[in-house]
Amino acid sequence: MSSNTTRRGFKLAGALAGISMLSISVAAAQQITVWCWDPNFNGATMEEAFSRYQAQHPDATIDIQVFDKAAMEQKLQAQLASGSTDGLPDIVLVEDYRAQKYLLSFPGAFEPLTGKIDYSAFAPYKVEVSTVDGQTYSMPFDSGVTGLFYRSDALAEAGYSAADLENITWDQLIEIGKGVKEKTGKTLLPIDPNASDLFRIMMQSAGSWYFDASGNPTIADNPVFKSTLETYQRLLTADITKPVAGWTEYTGSFTSGDTLATPTGVWMTATIKANPDQSGMWAVAPIPRLGDIDASVNASNLGGSSWYVLSSAPEKETAIDFLASVWGQDVDFYQKILVNQGALGSLLAAREGEAYQASDEFFGGEPVWQNFSTWLAEIPPVNYGIFTEEADAAVVAQIPAITGGGNIDEIVAQIDAQVRQQTQ
Amino acid sequence: MAQSHLARNERINGWAFVMPALILIGIFMIYPIIWSLWMSFQVGRGMQFSFGGLTNIIRLTQDPIFMRALTNTLIFLAIQVPIMLVLALLFANALNNPNIWGRGFFRTAIFLPCVTSLVAYSVTFKAMFAADGIINQMLMGLHIIGSPIPWLADPFWAKVVVIAAITWRWTGYNMIFYLAAMQNIDRSIYEAARIDGVPAWARFWYLTVPMLKPVILFTAVISTIGTLQLFDEPNLLTQGGPSDSTLTLSMYIYNLSFKFMPSFGYAATVSYVIVILVAILSFLQFLAVRDRRA
Amino acid sequence: MSNPLALIGRGATYVALSLAAFVSVFPFFWMVIGSTNTNADLIRGKATPGDALWRNIEVFFTSADLPRVVFNSFFIAGVGTVLTLLVSSLAGYGFEVFRSRTRERVFAVMLLMLSVPFAALMIPLFILMANLKLMNSYQAIILPSVASIFIIFYFRQATKAFPHELRDAARIDGLKEWQIFLFVYMPVMRSTYAAATIIVFMTHWNNYLWPLIVLQTNDMKTLPLVVATLSQGYTPDFAVVMVGSIFATLPTLIIFFLLQRRFVEGMLGAVK
Numbered sequence: 010m011s012s013n014t015t016r017r018g019f020k021l022a023g024a025l026a027g028i029s030m031l032s033i034s035v036a037a038a039q040q041i042t043v044w045c046w047d048p049n050f051n052g053a054t055m056e057e058a059f060s061r062y063q064a065q066h067p068d069a070t071i072d073i074q075v076f077d078k079a080a081m082e083q084k085l086q087a088q089l090a091s092g093s094t095d096g097l098p099d100i101v102l103v104e105d106y107r108a109q110k111y112l113l114s115f116p117g118a119f120e121p122l123t124g125k126i127d128y129s130a131f132a133p134y135k136v137e138v139s140t141v142d143g144q145t146y147s148m149p150f151d152s153g154v155t156g157l158f159y160r161s162d163a164l165a166e167a168g169y170s171a172a173d174l175e176n177i178t179w180d181q182l183i184e185i186g187k188g189v190k191e192k193t194g195k196t197l198l199p200i201d202p203n204a205s206d207l208f209r210i211m212m213q214s215a216g217s218w219y220f221d222a223s224g225n226p227t228i229a230d231n232p233v234f235k236s237t238l239e240t241y242q243r244l245l246t247a248d249i250t251k252p253v254a255g256w257t258e259y260t261g262s263f264t265s266g267d268t269l270a271t272p273t274g275v276w277m278t279a280t281i282k283a284n285p286d287q288s289g290m291w292a293v294a295p296i297p298r299l300g301d302i303d304a305s306v307n308a309s310n311l312g313g314s315s316w317y318v319l320s321s322a323p324e325k326e327t328a329i330d331f332l333a334s335v336w337g338q339d340v341d342f343y344q345k346i347l348v349n350q351g352a353l354g355s356l357l358a359a360r361e362g363e364a365y366q367a368s369d370e371f372f373g374g375e376p377v378w379q380n381f382s383t384w385l386a387e388i389p390p391v392n393y394g395i396f397t398e399e400a401d402a403a404v405v406a407q408i409p410a411i412t413g414g415g416n417i418d419e420i421v422a423q424i425d426a427q428v429r430q431q432t433q
Numbered sequence: 434m435a436q437s438h439l440a441r442n443e444r445i446n447g448w449a450f451v452m453p454a455l456i457l458i459g460i461f462m463i464y465p466i467i468w469s470l471w472m473s474f475q476v477g478r479g480m481q482f483s484f485g486g487l488t489n490i491i492r493l494t495q496d497p498i499f500m501r502a503l504t505n506t507l508i509f510l511a512i513q514v515p516i517m518l519v520l521a522l523l524f525a526n527a528l529n530n531p532n533i534w535g536r537g538f539f540r541t542a543i544f545l546p547c548v549t550s551l552v553a554y555s556v557t558f559k560a561m562f563a564a565d566g567i568i569n570q571m572l573m574g575l576h577i578i579g580s581p582i583p584w585l586a587d588p589f590w591a592k593v594v595v596i597a598a599i600t601w602r603w604t605g606y607n608m609i610f611y612l613a614a615m616q617n618i619d620r621s622i623y624e625a626a627r628i629d630g631v632p633a634w635a636r637f638w639y640l641t642v643p644m645l646k647p648v649i650l651f652t653a654v655i656s657t658i659g660t661l662q663l664f665d666e667p668n669l670l671t672q673g674g675p676s677d678s679t680l681t682l683s684m685y686i687y688n689l690s691f692k693f694m695p696s697f698g699y700a701a702t703v704s705y706v707i708v709i710l711v712a713i714l715s716f717l718q719f720l721a722v723r724d725r726r727a
Numbered sequence: 728m729s730n731p732l733a734l735i736g737r738g739a740t741y742v743a744l745s746l747a748a749f750v751s752v753f754p755f756f757w758m759v760i761g762s763t764n765t766n767a768d769l770i771r772g773k774a775t776p777g778d779a780l781w782r783n784i785e786v787f788f789t790s791a792d793l794p795r796v797v798f799n800s801f802f803i804a805g806v807g808t809v810l811t812l813l814v815s816s817l818a819g820y821g822f823e824v825f826r827s828r829t830r831e832r833v834f835a836v837m838l839l840m841l842s843v844p845f846a847a848l849m850i851p852l853f854i855l856m857a858n859l860k861l862m863n864s865y866q867a868i869i870l871p872s873v874a875s876i877f878i879i880f881y882f883r884q885a886t887k888a889f890p891h892e893l894r895d896a897a898r899i900d901g902l903k904e905w906q907i908f909l910f911v912y913m914p915v916m917r918s919t920y921a922a923a924t925i926i927v928f929m930t931h932w933n934n935y936l937w938p939l940i941v942l943q944t945n946d947m948k949t950l951p952l953v954v955a956t957l958s959q960g961y962t963p964d965f966a967v968v969m970v971g972s973i974f975a976t977l978p979t980l981i982i983f984f985l986l987q988r989r990f991v992e993g994m995l996g997a998v999k
Contacts, residue, residue, distance in 0.1 A: 048790070050961055074945060077959030083691050084940050090480060090697060090850050093857035096943040110694050114479025202586055203674040254559045254585045254671070257965065261770040280962045284767050395694045402688070409588070409676045430496065431693070443825050446904045450821025451830065453814045457874035461852065462840055468851035469843065524747065527740050529990075540987050542748035545755050548929065548979045550972030552958050553758035556965070560772065605751065606926075610881070612990040613922035617888040633736065647884040655877065658842045686846050697850065704847035711842035
């Protein structure tokens, strides 16, 4: 009797186990989970990439979860810090500036992809940002290659042609801004006094950053950093900029024609082209360089992000295979996302594709993508290190002093002191 | 005998009423709080940390940014909470008057800010306080100021905007508590006072305010905690700038945990600074409203 | 009856209230205007109604599995509000009516717990939920906020206005303590419950950070998570965000509107 119930018990347990096994195998039918932050940009490109993969691997499925960016980073960090891997995705999008911080804060959380992806096919600076101790962790995604977007119609009115903006220094841009103001009464640039974008662009154009390769602050006694602050000061005191607060006011300023230009990353293209009535009135020039620094080139970077695979991912192998076979080599895919999402990938071979060669009527019939990819290859690689946000905060805190005409040497010393205190 | 039976009854009921809440708090609060207390003594970054004793507390005293955030937070607290609570009390009093026409509309309107989405509210506030925004245009039109005030670009005015924004958002919220409490006051007392010729301000000051004391204390403590944990408004309007002039303790905690190289231990230490401040301030508030007869 | 001074006072009250109402409503009004414009117009600062409302609504309704999301939000806020009111008002009443030195200490400690910033508790709470196997569940969102120290404190303070005589009379009538709570206290304190319902519903409904961390699949998402996603990215469509925001605001507003009528009835009226 008792053995009978036991046996029945076993049977029942077996059946239950069978059910739960079944449900596990259903849930785990090669579903790749992805976290990203822009449904129309990185989310949409991921969907396109996966549809290509699925054509070859019909049983694979994908679950793309879109969050707002700050929220996603908070969710990811809270979960990594908790040590519980339940619910982490297979693939996560990480902003390049944050990559080193994540890789070093949470060792073992991300899967090294060296040997699984041919990194020589990608823009070198993108590979550099996700390399720790010789291991590279990312599938490089969109580039933040910079350009100077400007209203060609208004600048022509003030007597400036595209050639006048070709390969210039920031000081030449200041002169142009003054000329525009004089002739049209309009302000050239919107500047957010709480943002560090310009500093980042200027520094990287000279291959320099707040820190050296081994993570030591390079703020005091760094001619590039000093030149960056001085240039910013000249720019902000020349009466050619308008202060704006936050993203909406910033983008609203130049899309409404209130200001005439902005130096920023290529990903701004979609925002600018969202105003079809301005077609043909825009152009893109190379980013200005620092005039007094020889190493500074007319190419830099702002933002950009890459895909990372979590070590704990249940579908790790599928995820890596997917990234390597589509994102790692499909030139045609990169043409598609360039046309549809305006996403400029980092795969160098993609430059040879048709879409990259095409000219854009919105930008006066210029081959803007071709130009951006040329500049992309020229971006000086830098190691963002782990303390970029801390250094940014120190710089931003000094912006009122800089624009108020303060002594740059003293300001540099203040920033240096704060960065050292915060990163000790 | 009857006395002890009553006492026992009181004791059992006393625990019975609070037990469901205490069990839930025990499950969901005790462990996180002990964990965070333990973390506040850990040093290190990311997941690599070790026991650091008083290191974090020493770091606090040498951290100029923490000092700035602390000062800003206390300034917000000292100026904003009294203004907001007085306004809320005055509005509640006016809207409790049955002779005021359109009370339902006014109540709803003044409550509206705390449900308005943060996105809509930050965009409109920034537009209103822009250099060429409506506020400057109005003030210049009225010849109160000669040149536009750089509201969000100046450390002093940015604080003013943040204070205006918090007051705007939370006055109606606090008003609800006062309105509800006013319903619990016997109207016949007012009638008697009115017939005796006691003027409106005196009825408000000598009748309403003393009877609302417990709820005023509640809103004072809650608003103190809320302001010490202030995050949304400066984060959306000024990102803590210019020059860290609107950086709050909560923003600093957020930066330390999620923006900077994560130092969860030090962030926990800063969190407990808030707890200590609340402990001190609440104690003073309880003391201030304590019934003197007791 | 009405002397000139009182008239001036009345006039000043209306002016102050109208001003406050205008300032309060303005951003909401702007949100409504914004929802009728295209994103490009909205960013340029257009302040007049446009004709893009239907298009924006359409985009919003296709941005997520909205019926599911709205159900999640209502379920969490509804169940959460009822449980919170029950558990927390019981405790608030208990702490005030049955006093003991131990419970006063417990109460003081609770107030301190209330002041620990959530940022410090988020990670351990997450660990706890993972160990309790409650990840990605309604319980994980609702349960931690049911015993709301904030609402317990509120009920405790409001109970100070609850007349002792009522309780004593009920006891003499032979009512048990739980009957007194249910049949005397709750009806008498209707306006307190009304205010608490508004606040608690709003807190549950708008809850953002914790659901964000603990929810894992799209079918569990709540309205604030969906609206927040819309407002981010490189080219957010703010006009659609406005539609989403209005949509997310309405339930709280309706509840407020229905319950604010409770604020015109005196407490004693209910008892007599």
